Amino acid sequence: MENSNDNDAITLDLLPTRFGRWGKIWTFILLLLCAIGAYAYFLQLKNGLVVTDMGDYVSWGIYISNFVFFVAISLVGSLITAVLRLANVHWSTPLTRIAEIIAVSAIIFASLIIIVDMGRPERFLSLLLHGRLQSPIIWDVIVISTYFVLSLLLLYFPLLPDLKILIRVNAGNHSRLNKLYRFLGSFWKGNPEQVRLSEKAINIMCITIIPVAFCIHTVTSWLFATTYRPGWDSTNFGAYFISGAFLVGAGAVVVAMFVFRKAYHLEKYITELHFDKMGRVLVMLALLYLYFNINEYLVPAFKMRKPESAHLLDLFAGEFAPLFWFAILIGMLIPIGILLFKEGRKPLPMFVAGLMVVVGAWFKRYLIVTPTLLHPFLPMQDVPGRYHHYFPSWQEWAIAMGSLAGALLVITFLSRIFPIIPIQETITEQHEKAV
Amino acid sequence: MKRLCNVYPLLFSLCLQLFIGFPADGQDSAGKSLLVDLSYHSLNNSVVYLSVHAKTKENGKFQPVGGARFRLYLDKDSAACFAGNAVTDTKGSAMSFLPPSLKNQWNSAATHTFIAVSDAAGAFNPSRTEASVVKAHLEIDTGQGKTIIAKIVELKNGEWAPVKAIEIKVAIKRSGGDLAVGDKESYTTDSTGTISAEFHRDGIPGDKSGQLTLVAKVEDNDTYGNLRVEKSEPWGTDLILTDTFDQRSLWAARFKTPLWLLLMEYSIFLSVWSVVVYLVIQIRKIIKAGR
Numbered sequence: 001m002e003n004s005n006d007n008d009a010i011t012l013d014l015l016p017t018r019f020g021r022w023g024k025i026w027t028f029i030l031l032l033l034c035a036i037g038a039y040a041y042f043l044q045l046k047n048g049l050v051v052t053d054m055g056d057y058v059s060w061g062i063y064i065s066n067f068v069f070f071v072a073i074s075l076v077g078s079l080i081t082a083v084l085r086l087a088n089v090h091w092s093t094p095l096t097r098i099a100e101i102i103a104v105s106a107i108i109f110a111s112l113i114i115i116v117d118m119g120r121p122e123r124f125l126s127l128l129l130h131g132r133l134q135s136p137i138i139w140d141v142i143v144i145s146t147y148f149v150l151s152l153l154l155l156y157f158p159l160l161p162d163l164k165i166l167i168r169v170n171a172g173n174h175s176r177l178n179k180l181y182r183f184l185g186s187f188w189k190g191n192p193e194q195v196r197l198s199e200k201a202i203n204i205m206c207i208t209i210i211p212v213a214f215c216i217h218t219v220t221s222w223l224f225a226t227t228y229r230p231g232w233d234s235t236n237f238g239a240y241f242i243s244g245a246f247l248v249g250a251g252a253v254v255v256a257m258f259v260f261r262k263a264y265h266l267e268k269y270i271t272e273l274h275f276d277k278m279g280r281v282l283v284m285l286a287l288l289y290l291y292f293n294i295n296e297y298l299v300p301a302f303k304m305r306k307p308e309s310a311h312l313l314d315l316f317a318g319e320f321a322p323l324f325w326f327a328i329l330i331g332m333l334i335p336i337g338i339l340l341f342k343e344g345r346k347p348l349p350m351f352v353a354g355l356m357v358v359v360g361a362w363f364k365r366y367l368i369v370t371p372t373l374l375h376p377f378l379p380m381q382d383v384p385g386r387y388h389h390y391f392p393s394w395q396e397w398a399i400a401m402g403s404l405a406g407a408l409l410v411i412t413f414l415s416r417i418f419p420i421i422p423i424q425e426t427i428t429e430q431h432e433k434a435v
Numbered sequence: 436m437k438r439l440c441n442v443y444p445l446l447f448s449l450c451l452q453l454f455i456g457f458p459a460d461g462q463d464s465a466g467k468s469l470l471v472d473l474s475y476h477s478l479n480n481s482v483v484y485l486s487v488h489a490k491t492k493e494n495g496k497f498q499p500v501g502g503a504r505f506r507l508y509l510d511k512d513s514a515a516c517f518a519g520n521a522v523t524d525t526k527g528s529a530m531s532f533l534p535p536s537l538k539n540q541w542n543s544a545a546t547h548t549f550i551a552v553s554d555a556a557g558a559f560n561p562s563r564t565e566a567s568v569v570k571a572h573l574e575i576d577t578g579q580g581k582t583i584i585a586k587i588v589e590l591k592n593g594e595w596a597p598v599k600a601i602e603i604k605v606a607i608k609r610s611g612g613d614l615a616v617g618d619k620e621s622y623t624t625d626s627t628g629t630i631s632a633e634f635h636r637d638g639i640p641g642d643k644s645g646q647l648t649l650v651a652k653v654e655d656n657d658t659y660g661n662l663r664v665e666k667s668e669p670w671g672t673d674l675i676l677t678d679t680f681d682q683r684s685l686w687a688a689r690f691k692t693p694l695w696l697l698l699m700e701y702s703i704f705l706s707v708w709s710v711v712v713y714l715v716i717q718i719r720k721i722i723k724a725g726r
Contacts, residue, residue, distance in 0.1 A: 132689040133700055146707055153714050160721070187725035194724045201717040208710045215703075 037402015
């Protein structure tokens with residue numbers, strides 16, 4: 001009887017709820033940003049890529065930076081769900097759904113933003129029909145599609161027991177939401193055979209998604225590293241990108257943890273212990289990424305080969321120096337400084353550190369993509385003056401911000417539809433603890 | 436008084452010149468001078484052509500003049516002796532072959548003068564340049580032990596007579612220019628008009644059957660112009676072309692992907708997607724188990 005009451009209490013606590021006033025304002029702001037982005041994209045479709053500031057030299061600008069950012073953040077699904085699950089870490093249970101939702105939304109917008117970067121998006125199908133298997137771009141298309149499917153499945157399988165609860169709670173309700181729940185999970189009865197099949201599928205998926213996740217970001221790094229350019233010509237790029245991806249993904253989860261905890265009053269489920277544990281993970285990942293950064297910049301800077309020197313000096317003390325040091329400080333050094341101390345791993349400082357990591361990571365992607373393109377091997381001669389610099393046009397900013405808002409909107413809607421913390425898993429864990 | 440009388444005409448003439456100006460020099464200095472180099476070329480003693488190079492001096496430096504138009508004549512600048520038009524390219528160079536219509540005139544004498552005339556155009560003044568040549572033949576042959584023999588003869592009193600003390604270069608024709616056959620830059624003809632050069636480029640690649648094109652040439656000679664003769668000899672090594680075009684490679688077309696890459700990609704793709712298919716089958720099983 002007591003157990004049943006506990007279960008009901010947990011269910012009630014974790015059920016998705018309607019947006020409150022702030023939720024509506026938040027959703028409206030995101031919709032507005034998406035609408036502005038959509039209008040800017042309409043202008044780009046109408047007039048072509050000429051509306052951007054990209055040109056003969058900087059042919060990959062803010063869109064590709066955004067793409068790399070989304071790909072990076074999508075890796076969090078594999079980190080929190082797959083890695084920690086396989087390592088038999090139980091404290092991460094309340095965070096798995098958040099990580100899976102972030103992964104799905106990020107990979108959706110990674111796919112979309114790459115199409116935005118295409119001058120002739122109507123020819124996207126040609127990429128699949130006539131693509132060359134020798135090209136890392138085709139590898140990226142394949143691996144992103146695969147990761148998208150696996151991320152959806154990784155979200156779906158653990159959701160099945162919760163769907164049963166949602167259908168039960170909403171019994172007699174004929175809303176569209178309930179129809180969706182029934183469509184997705186009415187077949188789930190929770191019998192031992194179903195549980196066995198589901199557990200097996202999740203385990204196989206967790207094993208599969210880790211190499212696929214590594215592939216998605218390694219292949220993305222190869223888009224750059226297979227090109228002989230200063231700043232990209234590195235054998236270290238795959239590991240460098242993966243470490244950065246895990247960092248930004250973990251940072252995003254920390255931010256989402258804090259926001260959902262506040263918004264849905266989940267203090268009982270996302271506790272200070274979770275922040276402390278995630279803080280330790282985050283500081284370890286930040287140190288790891290810092291190590292790779294030192295490798296990436298110090299070694300070429302020590303040699304200062306002529307083609308590299310202009311690029312490096314521009315980063316260290318030139319046009320990109322403020323942005324570069326901002327990304328290093330905000331994205332790594334200051335969060336490390338905060339998170340190394342126990343007091344820094346409390347919810348609010350963690351939120352600030354997580355936010356810094358995410359913002360720093362976005363600018364870091366921009367610094368990986370753009371400065372290299374402004375430093376070709378052959379001198380830039382007899383070209384218009386604007387070719388020597390790149391600053392995104394308002395359309396580029398609007399589309400990039402619109403895509404970020406879109407990803408947040410997907411997260412917002414998914415958190416409105418599905419429980420942000422797995423209900424059934426939480427109940428099971430509570431029972432196990434009680435036993 | 437007598438001295439003063441002598442000065443007045445001088446002063447008068449000076450004032451007159453100031454008033455009416457300096458017609459000849461004044462007009463010339465208004466435009467830029469075109470510096471023209473006109474050269475005669477003979478290839479294998481059969482093809483005769485002229486080359487024109489136009490340049491001007493700007494800020495103390497020579498600059499090529501592109502688009503300069505020249506009318507070329509043989510011996511006289513009359514319509515009957517017209518040899519053709521030539522317009523310089525961006526490097527200031529142009530060439531024109533001697534037309535068959537001037538064959539009789541060409542054969543009628545041992546010495547000829549070529550004339551290049553340009554009208555005033557743009558900032559440039561009109562120009563007229565002449566170049567005289569004595570008809571000469573250059574011959575090339577090979578001797579024993581890979582020796583190249585070249586001989587120069589000139590047309591003198593209706594006879595071909597050897598010419599001594601002429602610098603002849605002996606080389607191998609390559610795609611980027613001519614490569615000297617030995618260490619010496621050039622050879623000087625003896626009293627029989629002959630030189631002999633040793634071939635020191637063993638092992639150099641020729642064409643598919645090892646054929647090399649040997650070249651003997653006289654360059655920028657004041658009397659004979661530019662003469663060049665060529666002869667083919669199988670002194671090179673056979674060229675074996677390894678054409679990688681249209682073969683399986685990382686840079687080939689999509690249907691020419693290397694097999695090892697295809698194998699790797701398909702293995703990875705199939706293994707991962709077989710898991711995805713397996714997971715979808717699991718969903719079906721879960722649905723069945725719920726019925």
